[in-house]
Amino acid sequence: DAKTTQPTSMDCAEGRAANLPCNHSTISGNEYVYWYRQIHSQGPQYIIHGLKNNETNEMASLIITEDRKSSTLILPHATLRDTAVYYCIVRVATGRRALTFGSGTRLQVQP
């Protein structure tokens, strides 16, 4: 699976959009981009995933650049409950099944 690079930490004001970047410059054509988050002492929570096209669900939007070398997770209206570590993971559709978590981005939503 391709390696990902994320900022160590970010701050966001409550009610504003949180934009979390991820670089995955070695991604290959059959690799998906997944985002999970982990609130302190809980299991990781699935947020969203995509292959080529931008994706949106009730939690977030995922914007993938045309060359697929980077992506951005957007939380449109951040709340205090969105404070968590956010993991960007690249995973091949077939073959090895494990998710490889990096260090993630610690997002702190400020009141």
Place this chain on the structure above:
Amino acid sequence: DTGVSQNPRHKITKRGQNVTFRCDPISEHNRLYWYRQTLGQGPEFLTYFQNEAQLEKSRLLSDRFSAERPKGSFSTLEIQRTEQGDSAMYLCASSLMSGRASDTQYFGPGTRLTVL
């Protein structure tokens, strides 16, 4: 609540004792995964099952660790002769593999193990 349950949620044991954890996946999910997470780190893959078959094991899974999924439903993870280095959060995830699409893993709340 993702529908993946793990028991117990917390376990404190003395070094050298054996411990067993249980994971109940989302009912129709055919894949089940175990991960370990130490303080300040992201989860690390241990092993996974498709139905009752254990298909992959990480090098982290030493011979003191054994996992089973006897009927393709719930799974157990046993650690024999626990060591202080085994102290961690043990996470279970499940997914439904169908066709060629990538399967999404849903995690349980984890079992926190403390070895004294």
